[in-house]
Each structure stands twice: as C-alpha cells, then as structure tokens.
Amino acid sequence: MGVPVPVEVICTGTELLTGKLNTNAAFIGERLAQLGLSLTAVTVVGDDQQRIESAVQQAMRRCAVIILSGGLGPTFDDLTREAVAAVLGRKLSQNESVRHAIAQRFASRGVAMPANNDRQAAVIDGAAVLPNANGTAPGQYLDVRLPDCQRMLKIFLLPGPPRELQPMFESAVVPLLRPLAAGITRQFVLHCAGLSESLIDEKIRPVIEAERKLEAEAITFGILAHQMVVDIKARVTGDDELLVDETVTVLKHEFHELLGDAIFGEGHDALESVVGKLLAKHGKKLAVAESCTGGLLSQRITAIPGSSLYFTQGAVTYANEAKTRVLGVSAATLESFGAVSEQTAAEMAAGMRRAAAVDYALSITGIAGPSGGRPDKPVGLVYIGLSGPAGTTVTRYHVPGSRADIRERAATQALDLLRRELLRYEVSSRPVKS
Amino acid sequence: MGVPVPVEVICTGTELLTGKLNTNAAFIGERLAQLGLSLTAVTVVGDDQQRIESAVQQAMRRCAVIILSGGLGPTFDDLTREAVAAVLGRKLSQNESVRHAIAQRFASRGVAMPANNDRQAAVIDGAAVLPNANGTAPGQYLDVRLPDCQRMLKIFLLPGPPRELQPMFESAVVPLLRPLAAGITRQFVLHCAGLSESLIDEKIRPVIEAERKLEAEAITFGILAHQMVVDIKARVTGDDELLVDETVTVLKHEFHELLGDAIFGEGHDALESVVGKLLAKHGKKLAVAESCTGGLLSQRITAIPGSSLYFTQGAVTYANEAKTRVLGVSAATLESFGAVSEQTAAEMAAGMRRAAAVDYALSITGIAGPSGGRPDKPVGLVYIGLSGPAGTTVTRYHVPGSRADIRERAATQALDLLRRELLRYEVSSRPVKS
Numbered sequence: 001m002g003v004p005v006p007v008e009v010i011c012t013g014t015e016l017l018t019g020k021l022n023t024n025a026a027f028i029g030e031r032l033a034q035l036g037l038s039l040t041a042v043t044v045v046g047d048d049q050q051r052i053e054s055a056v057q058q059a060m061r062r063c064a065v066i067i068l069s070g071g072l073g074p075t076f077d078d079l080t081r082e083a084v085a086a087v088l089g090r091k092l093s094q095n096e097s098v099r100h101a102i103a104q105r106f107a108s109r110g111v112a113m114p115a116n117n118d119r120q121a122a123v124i125d126g127a128a129v130l131p132n133a134n135g136t137a138p139g140q141y142l143d144v145r146l147p148d149c150q151r152m153l154k155i156f157l158l159p160g161p162p163r164e165l166q167p168m169f170e171s172a173v174v175p176l177l178r179p180l181a182a183g184i185t186r187q188f189v190l191h192c193a194g195l196s197e198s199l200i201d202e203k204i205r206p207v208i209e210a211e212r213k214l215e216a217e218a219i220t221f222g223i224l225a226h227q228m229v230v231d232i233k234a235r236v237t238g239d240d241e242l243l244v245d246e247t248v249t250v251l252k253h254e255f256h257e258l259l260g261d262a263i264f265g266e267g268h269d270a271l272e273s274v275v276g277k278l279l280a281k282h283g284k285k286l287a288v289a290e291s292c293t294g295g296l297l298s299q300r301i302t303a304i305p306g307s308s309l310y311f312t313q314g315a316v317t318y319a320n321e322a323k324t325r326v327l328g329v330s331a332a333t334l335e336s337f338g339a340v341s342e343q344t345a346a347e348m349a350a351g352m353r354r355a356a357a358v359d360y361a362l363s364i365t366g367i368a369g370p371s372g373g374r375p376d377k378p379v380g381l382v383y384i385g386l387s388g389p390a391g392t393t394v395t396r397y398h399v400p401g402s403r404a405d406i407r408e409r410a411a412t413q414a415l416d417l418l419r420r421e422l423l424r425y426e427v428s429s430r431p432v433k434s
Numbered sequence: 435m436g437v438p439v440p441v442e443v444i445c446t447g448t449e450l451l452t453g454k455l456n457t458n459a460a461f462i463g464e465r466l467a468q469l470g471l472s473l474t475a476v477t478v479v480g481d482d483q484q485r486i487e488s489a490v491q492q493a494m495r496r497c498a499v500i501i502l503s504g505g506l507g508p509t510f511d512d513l514t515r516e517a518v519a520a521v522l523g524r525k526l527s528q529n530e531s532v533r534h535a536i537a538q539r540f541a542s543r544g545v546a547m548p549a550n551n552d553r554q555a556a557v558i559d560g561a562a563v564l565p566n567a568n569g570t571a572p573g574q575y576l577d578v579r580l581p582d583c584q585r586m587l588k589i590f591l592l593p594g595p596p597r598e599l600q601p602m603f604e605s606a607v608v609p610l611l612r613p614l615a616a617g618i619t620r621q622f623v624l625h626c627a628g629l630s631e632s633l634i635d636e637k638i639r640p641v642i643e644a645e646r647k648l649e650a651e652a653i654t655f656g657i658l659a660h661q662m663v664v665d666i667k668a669r670v671t672g673d674d675e676l677l678v679d680e681t682v683t684v685l686k687h688e689f690h691e692l693l694g695d696a697i698f699g700e701g702h703d704a705l706e707s708v709v710g711k712l713l714a715k716h717g718k719k720l721a722v723a724e725s726c727t728g729g730l731l732s733q734r735i736t737a738i739p740g741s742s743l744y745f746t747q748g749a750v751t752y753a754n755e756a757k758t759r760v761l762g763v764s765a766a767t768l769e770s771f772g773a774v775s776e777q778t779a780a781e782m783a784a785g786m787r788r789a790a791a792v793d794y795a796l797s798i799t800g801i802a803g804p805s806g807g808r809p810d811k812p813v814g815l816v817y818i819g820l821s822g823p824a825g826t827t828v829t830r831y832h833v834p835g836s837r838a839d840i841r842e843r844a845a846t847q848a849l850d851l852l853r854r855e856l857l858r859y860e861v862s863s864r865p866v867k868s
Contacts, residue, residue: 017473019464022456025478030453039451041485042478044459051475058492294736295729298750302728305804305837313756316732316748318741322790326747326760356756370739403739 004038004182006063010055012071012080013160014046023162024069031169036185036237037065037177047071052083056155060087060146064153065177070160072137074116080157081140085124088144095123102136130156130172135164139172184244187235190255192262193271193416197225200259204232207254219247228399228409229271261423264416271415272300278422279310279360282429286418287313287356289327289348291339291365292382294318297411313356317348327351327363340365342383342394349385350392360421361387362414366399368406382410386417388425438472438616440497444489446505446514447594448480457596458503465603470619470671471499471611481505486517490589494521494580498587499611504594506571508550514591515574519558522578529557536570564590564606569598573606618678621669624689626696627705627850631659634693638666641688653681662833662843663705695857698850705849706734712856713744713794716863720852721747721790723761723782725773725799726816728752731845747790751782761785761797774799776817776828783819784826794855795821796848800833802840816844820851822859 009028016022025042032039040063045051052071059066071080085092099121106113120137123129130139140157156173158165192200201223208221222233234251238244256263265274279286288297298314301307315326320339323329328351329344337343348363366382373379382397395417399409443462450456459476466473474497479485486505493500505514519526533555540547554571557563564573574591590607592599626634635657642655656667668685672678690697699708713720722731732748735741749760754773757763762785763778771777782797800816807813816831829851833843 016459017463017476018467019460021460022476025450026453026455029451033452040480041489042451042456042476044476046474055475290729293733294741294745295724295732295748295750298729299727299733302750302752303838303841307728308752311728312753313760314729314748314750314752315760316729316736316750318736318748319746322747325789326749355759404737407737 004036005065005180006040007032007037007065007067007177008040008059008063009042010052010059010066010068011042011044011160012047012052012068013044014077016044016070017046024158024160024165027162027166028067028069028169031174032177033235034185034187035174035178036181036183047077047079049079049083049086052079053087056084056087060153064151065156065180066153067156067158067173069158069165072120072139072157072159074114074118074120074136076116078119081119081122081124084140084142084155084157088124088142090125092122092124094118094121095129096121098123098129098138101131101138105136124157127157130158130168132159132164133167135159135161137164139168141172141176183237183239184241185235185237186244186248187233188248188252189234189267190232190252190259190263191265191269191271192230192232192259193228193264193412194420195230195259195262197223197230200230200232200262203258204255207251207258219251227405228412261420264419270304271412271419273304275415275419275422276301276304276307276310278419278426280306282422282425284310284360284422285356285358286311287315287352287358287361288414289315289317289352289361289363289385291317291323291348291363292368293364293366293407293411293414294368296407297362297364297414300411300415312358313352315352323348327355338377340367340377340381340383342396345383345385345394346387346392349387349394353387353392359388360418361385362418363387364410364414366397366406366410368403368410370403380406382406382413384410384414384417386414386421388421390421438470439499439614440474441466441471441499441501441611442474442493442497443476444486444493444500444502445476445478445594446481446486446502447478448511450478450504451480458592458594458599461596461600462501462503462603465608466611467669468619468621469608469612470615470617481511481513483513483517483520486513487521490518490521494587498585499590499614500587501590501592501607503592503599506554506573506591506593508548508552508554508570510550512553515553515556515558518574518576518589518591522558522576524559526556526558528552528555529563530555532557532563532572535565535572539570558591561591564592564602566593566598566602568601569593569595571598573602575606575610617671617673618675619669619671620678620682621667622682622686623668623701624666624686624693624697625699625703625705626664626666626693627662627698627846628854629664629693629696631657631664634664634666634696637692638689641685641692653685661839662846695854698853704738705846705853707738709849709853709856710735710738710741710744712853712860714740716856716859718744718794718856719790719792720745721749721786721792721795722848723749723751723786723795723797723819725751725757725782725797726802727798727800727841727845727848728802730841731796731798731848734845734849746792747786749786757782761789772811774801774811774815774817776830779817779819779828780821780826783821783828787821787826793822794852795819796852797821798844798848800831800840800844802837802844804837814840816840816847818844818848818851820848820855822855824855 043055071078103113127140127142137159142155144153218237220235224231295316317323329347349361353361363385369379380399385394399406477489505512537547561574561576571593576589578587652671654669658665729750751757763781787795797819803813814833819828833840
C-alpha cells in the first residue's frame with residue numbers, strides 16, 4: 001500500500017482569527033480521511049495578501065495538494081486569487097463566461113451587477129473554473145509543475161461559505177483527489193446506547209486487538225462518547241477493494257456479536273429516528289410526559305420528519321398541579337413521595353398512556369439542577385417511566401453533568417428504554433416457525 | 435496607540451486534521467481580540483514531533499507570542515514538550531513537585547499513578563509551570579531571548595482539552611499577555627429580535643459611519659444574524675481608559691436610541707432568560723401550546739434554571755385530536771380552517787390559558803416541512819398566538835430555512851412576541867407621576 005499524498009489546507013479570513021469556528025477545516029479533514037488521503041497541516045491567516053502568499057509558499061514545499069478556502073468574494077479584502085497568482089508568477093485575466101454567469105445571477109434577482117463583482121470574474125492564467133451553484137464566486141483549480149523539483153502540485157481555490165464550499169468540494173475536488181488516495185478506504189460508525197464508554201471499550205477490545213491477517217491493510221478504530229451515546233468508528237484501508245469490503249463486513253459482524261442490542265444504528269441514524277422507525281413499522285403510537293426535561297424529549301422525537309405518524313402528544317407538566325390535572329398523578333403520591341419519585345414517574349406514564357389513548361407513553365421526572373438537590377434526592381437523579389401493553393415500569397438513573405447535560409442524557413435514556421421495549425415486542429410478536 | 439503584538443497559535447492533534455472542530459483556536463482568537471491583541475495565524479499539525487518543531491520554528495520568526503495547545507498528555511503521541519525543547523536546544527527535566535502533584539491526583543481517586551504519567555512531569559529547562567486545576571498535565575511558560583535578533587518571545591504550552599485549557603488561559607496566560615495589548619480594549623454585544631439583519635444594518639449606519647473625534651481610538655463593528663436573533667458587536671480600543679469607557683457608553687446609548695425595544699439584551703442574555711426575568715419580576719405565569727415546534731419552545735423556556743417559578747405547563751398537541759381534547763380547539767375550527775390557521779392558533783392559546791389558569795399562554799402552529807406544504811399553506815407558514823389579560827392575538831409569519839431552522843425561528847418569534855407584550859404591560863402598569 002502506498003503512502004498517502006500529503007494535503008494542506010489554508011483558510012483565509014480574519015473572522016477565523018477572532019473567534020469563529022473553522023468548520024471548513026473540519027469538513028475537509030473528515031472528507032479527506034474518508035477518501036484515504038492525509039491532511040498534514042491547516043494554516044489560518046487573516047485577509048492579508050502577504051500572509052496568504054507566505055502560507056502558500058511554505059505549503060508548496062511540503063505537500064502535493066493545497067486547498068485554499070475563502071477570500072474569493074467581491075470586496076477589497078478578498079485576496080486569495082491575487083496571492084496565489086503572485087506566488088506562481090501568473091497573471092489574472094477577466095474570464096468573460098464567468099463574468100456573464102455572475103451577471104446572470106444578479107439579473108435573475110432583478111438586480112444590476114455591482115461593479116466590484118468584476119473581481120470575481122478574475123481567473124488565474126491556466127486555471128480551470130469550478131462552477132459555484134450556490135454563490136457568485138467560482139472556484140479555481142490549477143495543476144502546476146514546480147520548477148525546482150519537477151513535482152506536480154494541485155491547488156484548489158474554494159469559496160469560504162460552507163454552503164458554497166461543501167457542494168463544490170464534493171463535485172469538483174473529490175473526483176480529482178480520489179485517484180491520489182493510497183488504496184481503497186471504507187469507514188463506518190456504529191452508535192450504541194445503554195452501556196458506558198468504558199464497558200463498550202472493554203467488550204470490543206478483542207476486535208481491536210485482533211491481528212488481522214489480510215496483508216497491506218490498515219485498520220484504525222476510535223471510540224467517542226457524547227451525551228450517553230457511544231460511537232465506535234472504524235476505518236479500513238487497503239489495496240484490494242474486495243478484501244477491504246470483506247473486512248468491514250467481518251468487523252461489523254464482530255461488533256454486533258459482542259454488543260448486541262446496545263448498537264442502535266449506523267452512520268446518520270439517531271436514537272429518535274430509530275425509535276420512530278420501530279413505532280411506524282409496528283403501527284404503534286407514542287405520547288410523552290415530561291417534567292425536568294421540559295419538552296426536550298418531545299422536541300427530539302418531533303425533530304424527525306414524519307413523526308406525526310406515530311407521535312400524538314407531549315405534556316410538559318412542570319407544576320405539580322399540572323401533573324395532577326393533565327396526567328392524573330394523585331395529590332397523595334406527590335405529597336408522600338414527591339414529584340421526583342418512582343411513584344410519580346409511574347403515574348405520569350400510565351396517566352399519559354390513558355389520556356392520549358396510545359400504545360406507549362414515556363415519562364421523565366428528575367432534578368436537572370443546578371439547585372434543588374438534597375442529600376436523598378441529588379441533582380442528576382432521574383426517574384423514567386415507560387407504560388405499554390405489558391404494564392408500567394420505572395427506571396432510576398443518576399445522570400452526571402450540567403443542567404443541559406442531565407436533560408439531554410435523561411431524554412436519551414428514555415428513548416433507549418422505549419427502543420429496547422420495542423425490540424422485545426418485535427421478538428415476542430414474531431410468528432413461530434412451524 | 436501602538437501596534438498590537440503579533441500572536442500565533444499552534445494546535446497539535448491528529449483529530450484536528452480528521453474532522454474535529456478546533457474550538458481551542460476559536461476560544462483563544464476571541465479572547466485575544468477582547469484583550470486587544472492580534473492573532474495573526476493558526477497552524478494545526480498532527481502528533482508528529484518534526485512537524486510541531488517546524489511549525490514552532492516558522493512562528494518564532496514572525497511573532498512575539500506562541501501559544502501551543504495539545505500534546506501534553508502521558509502517551510507516546512504527546513510530543514509538544516519534546517518539540518519545543520528541541521527547537522530551543524534545551525533539556526527536559528523531571529520536576530519533582532509536578533510529579534508529586536500528579537501522583538496526588540491519582541491517589542485522591544484511589545489509583546496508583548501509571549508509569550507513563552512520569553512524562554507529564556517533564557519540564558523544559560527554564561520554563562515556569564502553570565498549574566492545571568482540571569487535569570494532570572501542567573502547562574509551561576517560557577520567556578526566551580532570540581539569539582539572532584535580541585527579540586523577546588513568550589511561549590505557552592497549554593493542554594488540549596478545552597475544560598483544562600480555558601481556565602489555565604484565563605488564570606495564567608491572560609495576566610502575562612494583558613501588558614502587551616496595544617491600549618485598552620472594551621467590547622460589547624447587543625442582541626436584537628423582531629427586526630431583520632438588513633433593517634438593523636440600515637438603522638445603525640449613522641452610528642457606524644460617524645467619525646468619532648476621540649484621538650487614537652479604534653472602533654470596529656460587526657453584525658451577525660443567527661436564527662432571527664441579530665447581534666451587534668462593537669470593540670473599542672484606545673490609550674485612555676476613561677475615553678474608551680465613555681465611547682462604549684455613548685455607542686450603547688446611540689444603538690438603544692435607534693433600535694429601542696428591538697434590543698432585548700447584552701452579552702450572555704438569551705431571549706428566554708430575558709422573558710423569564712420579566713415574568714418573574716411581575717409575578718406572572720406562563721404556559722405554552724405547541725404543534726410544529728414539538729416541544730422546542732417549552733424546552734428553551736425550561737432550559738433556564740429557576741423557570742419553574744413562572745412556567746407551569748407545556749402541551750405538545752401534535753395530533754388534531756389532542757388539540758381538541760387538551761386545549762379545547764373546536765372540531766369545527768380544525769375542519770373549516772385546518773390545524774395551521776389563525777383560528778386554530780387563537781383557540782390553542784386561549785384554551786391553554788384557560789386550562790392552565792395562567793396569565794399568559796403562547797401557541798405555535800405551522801408547517802415545518804420538509805413535506806406537507808401546499809400553495810396556499812407553504813412550508814414555513816407559522817401562526818403564533820398570544821393570549822393574555824388583554825385578549826388573544828395571532829401573528830402570521832413566513833419563516834425560511836430547514837425544518838430545524840423553521841422550528842427554532844418560530845420559537846424565537848413566539849418568545850419575542852411575549853417579551854414585547856410584557857414590556858407594554860410594564861409601561862401601562864407604571865404608576866403615573868403626580
């Protein structure tokens with residue numbers, strides 16, 4: 001397997017030096033890794049032609065591909081075109097078809113093209129123009145033979161706004177970079193819930209430490225926990241596409257064997273979309289009753305398009321009076337056990353299931369903090385109720401973190417409890433083979 | 435006023451080259467700007483000693499302060515200490531008191547210190563140790579006289595995790611950098627709602643274009659819109675603290691004169707906290723009824739600690755049946771006008787106010803998309819109802835963006851409607867001077 005070609009990214013923009021997050025560098029880094037290419041450095045400089053030139057000169061000595069983002073706008077502080085042209089000793093020329101496309105864009109909005117947009121039609125001699133479907137600034141692409149060492153260098157000039165850069169990267173940059181990748185790369189992410197990061201780490205050790213026999217193949221693993229969801233990431237690179245794909249299949253199989261139901265999805269799956277699919281598949285309806293999460297659970301469920309198919313109602317019963325009036329939690333229960341108790345969680349879930357006439361109801365009551373904790377009921381104590389055809393159960397958690405963390409994690413646990421219940425339903429309702 | 439001293443940041447960590455957002459660079463950039471210092475470049479390199487060394491060498495030639503983040507951990511790929519020592523031609527020595535502090539940290543958790551944590555006790559000769567209250571890796575600080583040019587250079591080595599870096603930056607780095615700032619810097623952010631970014635831009639032009647007479651003073655302005663909240667940022671730098679403070683006061687006054695009630699807060703104020711404070715101040719209670727926002731409005735209101743003081747209940751009535759059962763929206767209204775209509779929004783708000791027996795109730799019904807739009811009721815159409823002592827009103831919006839954008843923006847508009855109503859209440863209930 002060859003060595004990956006080194007790529008450098010240069011981001012221009014004073015806003016990136018005064019507090020703005022550099023999402024372009026993160027996006028390009030992730031995509032390059034997926035392609036099996038190696039991003040070796042990112043340099044961020046302000047809107048200053050001399051600094052951009054010097055960053056390009058230094059990168060040229062070290063890498064085979066330079067991707068620049070930003071500085072292609074129409075105003076005086078958009079200097080990337082000029083800087084790259086100066087470093088290469090080339091001229092900028094007005095490109096008539098680019099100019100025409102920009103003028104068209106303005107015309108379609110019924111606006112005359114401002115004079116300074118002319119600058120965006122300036123193309124470096126020898127550069128290919130990369131069309132911009134989402135903005136006025138086209139990208140530019142150069143394939144340069146370095147005079148001193150006969151090495152080839154690819155330079156891409158991309159616009160700064162992510163909604164312009166990302167589609168251009170996919171359509172124009174990826175096809176030109178893919179052939180430079182050292183072999184075939186595949187990666188996947190499995191999402192787990194209901195087990196801690198360290199427990200998952202321990203369980204999957206045998207897979208991670210196994211010495212794969214396939215030659216010339218590299219596998220990298222990562223584990224990342226975020227608000228009680230644990231992601232297992234794996235990337236497989238090799239020369240033989242069939243072997244790489246087979247390794248991916250084997251790895252996934254091994255993870256599933258070791259973790260079972262803890263894995264709830266892959267890639268872009270979210271817990272709420274997986275739960276939604278299970279509910280829709282079985283034609284079941286859901287309602288939820290929340291106290292400490294204050295609507296977050298409903299919000300996450302309804303963030304999924306089409307959730308009205310299975311979600312009918314949520315109740316945020318913050319005041320005790322509302323718990324009684326809306327959900328029928330008895331005043332005696334609230335009096336004897338308190339709003340944060342197993343008994344209240346059970347009555348909230350059962351009451352919501354009855355009131356909304358649904359198949360399943362979830363309830364959450366807890367202490368999100370920062371104040372309101374007591375020795376017997378500390379901040380982070382959360383009871384989650386689940387009421388369904390099989391009855392009502394309550395699970396107690398002690399969730400660490402800030403108010404926002406506790407709320408987010410409690411909602412995640414609630415969704416995971418329902419997911420596991422739906423999986424049990426799926427197994428129990430499966431027709432027995434005769 | 436002097437020229438600001440150039441500062442460079444070098445972030446190490448392969449994860450920053452494969453998709454992780456560089457929050458440390460954004461944090462440091464923002465803080466330096468607030469201090470009146472100039473971040474001139476950020477370089478990101480992987481966990482590779484040679485590349486870290488080369489980044490430090492290059493930065494040394496250009497700047498007066500280098501801040502490194504990351505690579506201070508205990509494992510083999512934590513190489514920042516070694517790289518900086520090599521560039522400066524200095525030795526690393528085991529620091530006994532650092533070693534002791536690390537061992538203590540482990541002991542307090544009942545764990546023996548692993549052997550590789552020894553590496554974290556290695557301090558560059560001549561460096562000051564910066565204590566780490568939130569992790570094992572101490573920071574290091576060097577004041578170096580460059581041999582070739584007699585220039586002084588400050589080098590800071592900070593840990594990578596933001597929860598360790600940020601407090602260390604505040605306590606140990608800021609005091610050493612503040613004297614390098616070119617003058618006194620103050621900045622402020624005003625948050626506006628209910629007016630578009632371009633309208634605000636137009637209204638505040640006179641302030642931005644005014645030629646301030648104060649000598650040797652620099653003012654920079656910025657406008658940033660995010661989900662219908664528009665932030666106006668201003669930074670004032672000068673040599674005379676009194677003049678700088680006075681300018682800040684004048685600018686704020688002018689913005690308030692021009693924008694009035696559109697400004698809802700400053701700094702860390704959020705719309706939901708401002709609304710919460712107004713409700714608490716006047717002893718008023720709030721309940722909300724949501725359809726398309728699915729709990730997001732409740733969630734934002736209850737994200738504020740202490741919101742149980744004024745928020746009693748939320749209803750997420752996703753199904754029409756729930757709108758009727760929970761809020762008393764009449765079947766005839768739903769039939770004739772549809773769930774997304776002025777009439778339904780009005781009945782939702784009035785019904786919630788009655789059911790929850792509160793002073794104010796908000797309602798939101800709309801089409802969040804991506805599907806479900808029709809020519810007469812397109813995606814983004816949102817009705818917001820507000821029911822209070824003065825009656826019930828409904829406002830119609832056409833909100834652009836994705837499903838998530840539409841939900842977020844509708845919730846923002848609802849909060850702003852209530853805020854303006856509470857301000858009117860405040861004015862009308864003010865005692866008349868005799």
